[in-house]
Amino acid sequence: xxxxxxxxGRRLVTPEGVALNLRLAGAGARAGAFIIDALLMLGILIxxxxxxxxxxxxxxxxxxxxxxxxxLLGFFFLRNFYFILGESGGRAAxxxxxxxxxxxxxRDGGRLTGGAIVARNLMREIEVFLPLTFLAFSGSRGLADQxxxxxxxxxxxxxxxxxxxxxxxxxxxxxxAGTWVIEAERRKIGSDLMRGEAAHAIDFSxxxxxxxxxxxxxxxxxxxxxxxxxxxxxxADTIRAKLGRYDVPGDRAFLDAYYRAxxxxxxxxxxxxxxxxxxxxxx
Amino acid sequence: xxxxxxxxxxxxxxxxxxxxxxxxxxxxxxxxxSVRRLSEAELVELPRLYRAxxxxxxxxxxxxxxxxxxxYLEQLSTRAYFLLYSAREPWGRQVVGFFRQGWPAAxxxxxxxxxxxxxxxxASAAAGYALILADPGWFDAIVPPGLANGRNPQAGVQFxxxxxxxxxxxxxxxxxxxALFTHNAQISILVFALGFAFGVPTMLLxxxxxxxxGAFYAVYVPKGLGWGLxxxxxxxxxxxxxxxxxxxxxxxxIGRAVAFPGPRSRLTAARxxxxxxAIVMIGVVIMLLVAGLLEGFxxxxxxxxxxxxxxxxxxxxxxxxxxxxxxxxxxxR
Numbered sequence: 001x002x003x004x005x006x007x008x009g010r011r012l013v014t015p016e017g018v019a020l021n022l023r024l025a026g027a028g029a030r031a032g033a034f035i036i037d038a039l040l041m042l043g044i045l046i047x048x049x050x051x052x053x054x055x056x057x058x059x060x061x062x063x064x065x066x067x068x069x070x071x072l073l074g075f076f077f078l079r080n081f082y083f084i085l086g087e088s089g090g091r092a093a094x095x096x097x098x099x100x101x102x103x104x105x106x107r108d109g110g111r112l113t114g115g116a117i118v119a120r121n122l123m124r125e126i127e128v129f130l131p132l133t134f135l136a137f138s139g140s141r142g143l144a145d146q147x148x149x150x151x152x153x154x155x156x157x158x159x160x161x162x163x164x165x166x167x168x169x170x171x172x173x174x175x176x177a178g179t180w181v182i183e184a185e186r187r188k189i190g191s192d193l194m195r196g197e198a199a200h201a202i203d204f205s206x207x208x209x210x211x212x213x214x215x216x217x218x219x220x221x222x223x224x225x226x227x228x229x230x231x232x233x234x235x236a237d238t239i240r241a242k243l244g245r246y247d248v249p250g251d252r253a254f255l256d257a258y259y260r261a262x263x264x265x266x267x268x269x270x271x272x273x274x275x276x277x278x279x280x281x282x283x
Numbered sequence: 284x285x286x287x288x289x290x291x292x293x294x295x296x297x298x299x300x301x302x303x304x305x306x307x308x309x310x311x312x313x314x315x316x317s318v319r320r321l322s323e324a325e326l327v328e329l330p331r332l333y334r335a336x337x338x339x340x341x342x343x344x345x346x347x348x349x350x351x352x353x354x355y356l357e358q359l360s361t362r363a364y365f366l367l368y369s370a371r372e373p374w375g376r377q378v379v380g381f382f383r384q385g386w387p388a389a390x391x392x393x394x395x396x397x398x399x400x401x402x403x404x405x406a407s408a409a410a411g412y413a414l415i416l417a418d419p420g421w422f423d424a425i426v427p428p429g430l431a432n433g434r435n436p437q438a439g440v441q442f443x444x445x446x447x448x449x450x451x452x453x454x455x456x457x458x459x460x461x462a463l464f465t466h467n468a469q470i471s472i473l474v475f476a477l478g479f480a481f482g483v484p485t486m487l488l489x490x491x492x493x494x495x496x497g498a499f500y501a502v503y504v505p506k507g508l509g510w511g512l513x514x515x516x517x518x519x520x521x522x523x524x525x526x527x528x529x530x531x532x533x534x535x536x537i538g539r540a541v542a543f544p545g546p547r548s549r550l551t552a553a554r555x556x557x558x559x560x561a562i563v564m565i566g567v568v569i570m571l572l573v574a575g576l577l578e579g580f581x582x583x584x585x586x587x588x589x590x591x592x593x594x595x596x597x598x599x600x601x602x603x604x605x606x607x608x609x610x611x612x613x614x615x616r
Binding site for chain 2: 012014015016018020021022065068069072073075076079080088090091092103105106107109110111112113114115116118119120122123124125126130172175176177178184185186187188189190192214217225263266267270271
């Protein structure tokens with residue numbers, strides 16, 4: 001099969017020689033993950049600050065220095081190490097990335113080193129925190145200087161939309177760390193649609209099974225798994241019209257029987273090395 | 284009805300399904316905690332189950348048209364692949380490896396950039412010094428008033444001597460040390476990250492820091508306090524300035540790889556540079572922690588020139604020996 005890069009799909013060939021199809025995370029999912037992480041960091045910061053203040057007043061204001069040091073160090077570590085710690089775990093994802101079902105991997109499929117994680121996250125300093133400090137700084141001057149604000153905005157925009165300007169959706173940090181972010185969805189195994197006997201055994205002729213190919217079979221599988229009556233009625237009508245037979249029981253039973261017959265037919269051809277991709281495939 | 288084939292997806296799936304479920308449960312446990320949660324036998328089982336699932340995937344792709352099954356096997360194999368091939372060493376061994384070999388080796392890998400950063404820093408310090416000697420008006424342009432704190436060319440000798448040798452007015456040294464550490468570390472991370480923009484902003488930041496140093500010398504040296512200022516600065520400066528120059532060099536290293544990747548592809552060059560520079564940066568944060576302690580406590584508590592110079596020289600010797608020799612194999616030629 002030709003090696004194709006369509007959209008966000010990427011191919012990784014394992015050392016065992018099997019190709020795995022990966023999907024790069026979309027910009028929306030990554031933005032969502034970052035927003036979750038940012039809110040979480042803000043929440044932690046506020047929570048810790050309040051807790052330290054409560055301790056301080058609880059001890060009669062006698063341990064202010066220790067509290068201040070803890071706060072300074074805590075802020076520093078939160079700002080610089082929240083992402084690094086999250087991505088150092090077994091799932092290579094911060095909490096936000098876990099929620100959005102993403103993970104960080106090395107672009108070459110190899111080991112994700114500690115150096116790479118540190119590199120990709122220290123770059124956040126110019127991608128996120130520098131523009132933020134910038135805004136806070138110019139804001140505190142009362143009237144934000146227009147040039148400064150404009151520069152800050154342009155700067156933010158360059159790094160914010162950086163992932164949209166390359167086809168691998170790389171952040172500046174990903175670029176120098178040799179990483180990218182992929183979808184890491186976990187899915188359950190579905191029921192086997194071929195198990196047991198069909199409710200109604202219907203015989204289809206070879207010509208009737210030649211009409212469709214693999215693509216249509218998979219769409220049919222989707223419809224059967226979703227089990228939505230309206231969708232099934234529409235699909236059943238289309239197939240009946242195509243085959244020119246109207247002799248049959250309910251939509252579900254008809255589609256089930258046709259799915260089994262079509263899949264058995266196509267799989268048998270597959271054993272002989274003939275793959276019929278879709279209804280236009282004449283092979 | 285067509286005759287039942289001998290090989291059917293029913294058999295295929297029924298025979299292997301328990302393996303897949305087993306792999307899934309092992310993966311779930313490792314992803315929650317660490318590899319150490321698995322017993323010896325399970326650790327051996329993991330790669331076997333992975334290969335079994337992977338081969339099931341290739342068989343299913345060639346023989347089955349069950350899209351759901353193929354999709355399931357695909358994601359299970361992918362998860363197992365990244366667990367097996369992307370696994371990291373345990374934390375303890377990583378830390379030991381960093382200090383024994385990784386850090387000094389990474390520093391040795393950026394020597395050309397290090398020399399450039401050092402030269403640039405020294406040149407801008409000299410420029411700052413010369414500018415202010417020629418025209419004291421430059422001082423206010425180079426040094427922010429909050430930082431100068433009265434230590435300007437118009438200040439008297441007595442006052443300046445006091446800033447170097449007097450006991451600190453109030454306590455709170457530990458807060459001072461912490462604030463210095465977090466501030467300097469944040470700046471050095473920024474200097475590093477700015478290297479990505481071909482190193483230009485890094486140069487500007489480094490030059491402005493150098494000019495600042497030169498400006499202070501221009502205040503103290505004409506009053507005969509140059510030697511004292513050196514002791515006052517260098518007790519922590521040998522550590523801190525080395526760390527700042529290192530972070531700039533790490534930034535240049537990335538900027539150079541992005542601008543002039545050489546025979547490798549730009550992305551490969553950037554990746555190698557990024558990883559090496561990141562290791563240097565972890566070290567920089569550690570050095571700045573040491574520098575913060577020296578500046579906050581050492582400088583205020585040790586108030587004679589000789590003792591200050593002794594500490595400064597000891598630190599400088601420590602760092603240079605460590606970076607030059609650390610992690611080299613004994614007997615390797």
